[in-house]
Every structure is written in C-alpha cells, then in structure tokens.
Amino acid sequence: MSLDGREALYDGSNSDGHFLRRPMSPHLDVYRFRLSMALSILNRISGVASAVGFGLAVTWLGSLAAGSKEYGRAQRVVNNPLGKLALAGWGVATVYHFVAGIRHLIWDDGHRFEKHQINEDGRITVAVTGGLSGVLLGAVFVLSRCRRKARVQG
Amino acid sequence: MANHITDMRTPLARAKGRGGLSDGVEHWEAERIGAVLLGPLSLWAVVQILRLAGHDRQTILAWAAKPHNAAPLAGMILLAARHMQLGLEVVATDYSRGWRRTAIKLGIRFACLLIAAYGGASIVKILQNRPQADSRG
Numbered sequence: 001m002s003l004d005g006r007e008a009l010y011d012g013s014n015s016d017g018h019f020l021r022r023p024m025s026p027h028l029d030v031y032r033f034r035l036s037m038a039l040s041i042l043n044r045i046s047g048v049a050s051a052v053g054f055g056l057a058v059t060w061l062g063s064l065a066a067g068s069k070e071y072g073r074a075q076r077v078v079n080n081p082l083g084k085l086a087l088a089g090w091g092v093a094t095v096y097h098f099v100a101g102i103r104h105l106i107w108d109d110g111h112r113f114e115k116h117q118i119n120e121d122g123r124i125t126v127a128v129t130g131g132l133s134g135v136l137l138g139a140v141f142v143l144s145r146c147r148r149k150a151r152v153q154g
Numbered sequence: 155m156a157n158h159i160t161d162m163r164t165p166l167a168r169a170k171g172r173g174g175l176s177d178g179v180e181h182w183e184a185e186r187i188g189a190v191l192l193g194p195l196s197l198w199a200v201v202q203i204l205r206l207a208g209h210d211r212q213t214i215l216a217w218a219a220k221p222h223n224a225a226p227l228a229g230m231i232l233l234a235a236r237h238m239q240l241g242l243e244v245v246a247t248d249y250s251r252g253w254r255r256t257a258i259k260l261g262i263r264f265a266c267l268l269i270a271a272y273g274g275a276s277i278v279k280i281l282q283n284r285p286q287a288d289s290r291g
Contacts, residue, residue: 044245051238058231058273064214065276071211098196101189108186136200140207147208
C-alpha cells in the first residue's frame with residue numbers, strides 16, 4: 001500500500017472483512033471527445049465569464065452615475081477594439097449560459113436524458129447560441145453606430 | 155503499511171448521524187430559483203440594451219431615472235449578484251480545498267456583495283440626480 005493520500009482512497013474492504021483495491025474511476029482522458037463534454041464545461045466557463053462581465057457592467061453603471069467625465073472614460077474603454085471584443089465575448093458567454101441554463105432546468109425536471117436527445121439538443125444549443133448572439137451583437141453594434149452617427153450630424 | 159482494522163464500525167455506521175456534507179439542497183435550489191427569475195429579466199435587459207445602444211449619457215440617465223426601469227434594473231443586479239455568488243461557490247468547492255477554499259469563498263461573497271451594493275448605490279444616485287421637472291408632488 002502506498003502512503004499517497006489518493007492511493008489510500010482505493011483501499012477498501014468487502015463485507016467479509018477482506019481487503020481489496022477499489023477500481024479506479026475513469027478520468028476525462030480515457031474518453032473519446034463528445035460535444036456534450038465541451039458544452040458541459042463551457043456552461044461553467046461561460047458562467048464565470050458572464051460573472052466577470054457583469055462586474056464590469058456594474059462598474060460601467062457606476063461611471064454613468066458618477067459624471068460625464070467618468071462616463072467618457074468608461075465609454076473609451078468600451079469603444080476600444082479590445083473593449084468591443086470583451087463586450088462581444090461577454091455577450092456570447094451570457095447567451096450560451098442562458099441557453100444551457102434552460103437545458104439544465106429541463107434536465108432538473110427529469111427530461112432529455114437519453115443519449116440521442118443529449119446529442120440532438122447539444123447541436124441545437126450550438127446553433128441557437130451562434131444565431132442568437134450573432135443577431136444580438138450585430139444589432140447592438142449597428143444600432144449604436146447609426147445612432148452615434150446621427151447624433152454627430154444632428 | 156499494515157492492513158489492520160482500526161475502526162470496527164461499518165461505513166454506514168460511520169456516516170450516520172453526521173448530517174449532510176455541508177447543507178442540503180438549499181444552495182442548489184437557490185441557484186435554480188435565481189436562474190428562473192433572471193430569465194425574463196435578461197430578456198427585458200436585452201430589449202433595453204437595443205433601445206439604448208448608441209444614445210448619449212443624458213438619454214440613458216433619463217431612462218434609468220424612471221422607476222419602472224430602475225426597479226427591474228435593481229432587481230436584476232441583486233439577483234445576478236446572488237446567482238453568480240452561488241455559481242462561483244460551486245466552482246470554488248469543486249476545485250479547491252482547505253483554507254484556500256475558505257479564502258476563495260470569502261472573496262466571492264465579498265465581491266458579489268460589493269457588486270450588488272455598488273449597483274444599488276449607482277441607481278440611487280441616478281434617481282437622486284434626475285431632472286427636477288420630473289419630481290413635482
């Protein structure tokens with residue numbers, strides 16, 4: 001027997017009192033890649049990303065309330081290419097987290113657990129996320145550009 | 155290492171009477187309730203973002219100063235802060251242990267509380283500074 005703490009967890013005994021080595025549970029790297037794996041971890045990653053973005057959004061709201069100088073500074077960050085990229089990333093992450101959240105609520109209700117359903121819903125999730133975030137981000141960027149242009153001219 | 159039994163009790167007997175691991179289903183349930191409530195609020199927020207995108211500061215301030223906009227905005231900030239606290243706590247519980255876990259969880263709680271408080275304070279400030287023409291009576 002090993003002194004490694006993790007190894008110690010493999011030591012077990014059956015009901016006769018005989019010692020035996022428990023089977024090692026399968027790890028991530030023994031599986032063939034499946035879409036559902038990526039979507040599963042992406043829900044967590046997108047959740048953390050939307051949380052970070054939300055913190056930034058509340059900071060933006062704070063600068064809106066603070067004054068025109070502070071607001072101008074925040075707008076410079078938002079309109080910077082890197083800021084735009086972060087905004088787009090936040091949008092995609094939040095849209096995905098929203099769609100995946102609906103899936104989780106359906107699972108919580110005990111539905112769509114069959115293998116073919118999970119594969120089907122996974123593909124739908126990717127399509128809906130791509131379409132929805134594309135349309136929304138496109139609309140936000142086009143609208144803000146048009147309105148800003150109208151403001152400058154008018 | 156010698157394989158001798160130091161504890162004659164069965165695993166079931168050892169597990170019994172210790173209660174749950176930390177809490178029951180409350181944390182999980184609170185996360186779902188927050189998610190369900192955030193659904194319609196997020197859709198509302200998307201509509202408002204599309205309405206306000208590209209407008210100047212005064213227009214956005216006038217929007218936020220209306221109670222029927224400020225109220226859902228405040229509600230969404232509180233719910234989102236709570237939901238992200240719960241979600242980040244789950245992540246922290248999965249990937250850390252010991253004092254590090256305690257520290258990370260404290261940090262998450264503090265950050266989420268700060269975000270909610272800052273959002274609330276900002277809305278209060280916007281409501282206080284709204285144009286006086288609106289506030290007769």
